[in-house]
Amino acid sequence: MTAVVTNAPAPPVARRRTYLSYVGSKVLGAFGSLCFVLVLNFFLFRVLPGDPARTLGRGRFRTEAQLEAFRHTYGLDQSLPHQFVTYVGNTLTGHLGVSLRYRVPVSELISERLGTTLLLVGSSTILAMVIGVYIGMIGAWNRGGPFDRFSTGSTLTLYSMPEWWLGLILIAVFAVGIGPFPGLFPTGGLHSLDVDPNSLQGWIDTAWHLTLPVLTLTLAFLAEYSLVMRSSLLDELGEDYLTTARAKGLRDVDVRRRHAARNALLPTTTLSAISLGYVVSGAITIETVFSIPGLGLLAQEALSIPDYWVLQGTFLVAAAGVILANLIANLLYGVLDPRVRS
Numbered sequence: 337m338t339a340v341v342t343n344a345p346a347p348p349v350a351r352r353r354t355y356l357s358y359v360g361s362k363v364l365g366a367f368g369s370l371c372f373v374l375v376l377n378f379f380l381f382r383v384l385p386g387d388p389a390r391t392l393g394r395g396r397f398r399t400e401a402q403l404e405a406f407r408h409t410y411g412l413d414q415s416l417p418h419q420f421v422t423y424v425g426n427t428l429t430g431h432l433g434v435s436l437r438y439r440v441p442v443s444e445l446i447s448e449r450l451g452t453t454l455l456l457v458g459s460s461t462i463l464a465m466v467i468g469v470y471i472g473m474i475g476a477w478n479r480g481g482p483f484d485r486f487s488t489g490s491t492l493t494l495y496s497m498p499e500w501w502l503g504l505i506l507i508a509v510f511a512v513g514i515g516p517f518p519g520l521f522p523t524g525g526l527h528s529l530d531v532d533p534n535s536l537q538g539w540i541d542t543a544w545h546l547t548l549p550v551l552t553l554t555l556a557f558l559a560e561y562s563l564v565m566r567s568s569l570l571d572e573l574g575e576d577y578l579t580t581a582r583a584k585g586l587r588d589v590d591v592r593r594r595h596a597a598r599n600a601l602l603p604t605t606t607l608s609a610i611s612l613g614y615v616v617s618g619a620i621t622i623e624t625v626f627s628i629p630g631l632g633l634l635a636q637e638a639l640s641i642p643d644y645w646v647l648q649g650t651f652l653v654a655a656a657g658v659i660l661a662n663l664i665a666n667l668l669y670g671v672l673d674p675r676v677r678s
Contacts, residue, residue: 437641568599
């Protein structure tokens with residue numbers, strides 16, 4: 337009996353790219369996304385109905401010559417290709433235009449309101465991240481128990497509620513008051529008018545005003561982190577390395593903290609980084625309901641004119657924040673899990 341010799345090639349083996357090439361591909365992809373957003377940002381708001389010159393000048397421009405002079409001042413009389421070239425050049429130099437409503441540079445408006453949005457949405461995102469990961473971890477470790485059923489049901493219920501509706505409920509209960517129970521928190525605003533916001537008392541007053549808005553967004557975002565963490569940890573609980581860790585005599589709490597939780601945090605890390613990117617865009621509904629002067633309220637006000645330059649500026653800053661956060665998440669994930677470089 338003779339052996340049959342074949343010259344079939346060996347199956348290909350996936351080659352692992354170096355981290356430098358992985359970083360290069362991700363940075364190039366982020367740059368392409370940013371270029372696409374830059375083009376979309378210009379043409380998207382040009383299709384909005386209405387003439388910004390006529391809308392803003394309602395009752396002020398008596399003649400057609402005044403209207404044309406206004407268009408010439410803001411470059412609205414130029415062709416779309418010429419406006420686009422001007423827009424790209426100004427954006428690259430940091431000039432985002434002048435607001436039609438406030439008559440100040442858009443970059444100045446954004447810088448003034450960015451801090452408020454970062455404080456509001458950033459605080460709620462971090463709180464939702466920490467609390468949600470803990471809830472998901474405890475729920476997965478006690479799968480099917482009373483805490484797991486209660487936490488999953490309650491977070492899904494809060495997640496299904498519209499943010500503005502949940503905010504109105506909290507205002508009615510904790511700001512206006514119900515029956516004999518008086519309201520404890522302000523109904524809106526960032527700080528009281530009779531308090532210096534730069535003083536210690538002003539900081540406390542600002543935190544008091546932001547309690548209900550931050551609570552609203554925290555409750556709305558809890559399910560995102562708790563469910564992802566719960567699902568990831570459940571996938572890890574059946575792995576062999578946990579059985580080996582228990583065989584070595586480690587307690588369940590040590591197995592959960594040192595082994596299972598660390599590996600289950602990989603998907604949550606990606607979700608957290610991307611969610612932090614949305615901090616820049618703000619929460620339009622919450623800032624409107626609670627009258628918080630942030631980027632979300634600024635964008636909502638700009639839609640009513642429409643104020644092209646404010647809309648372009650806020651949209652570009654928000655999109656750039658998401659793209660940057662997504663890039664950071666990809667780079668971080670490449671460090672935590674080298675398998676994604678293959």
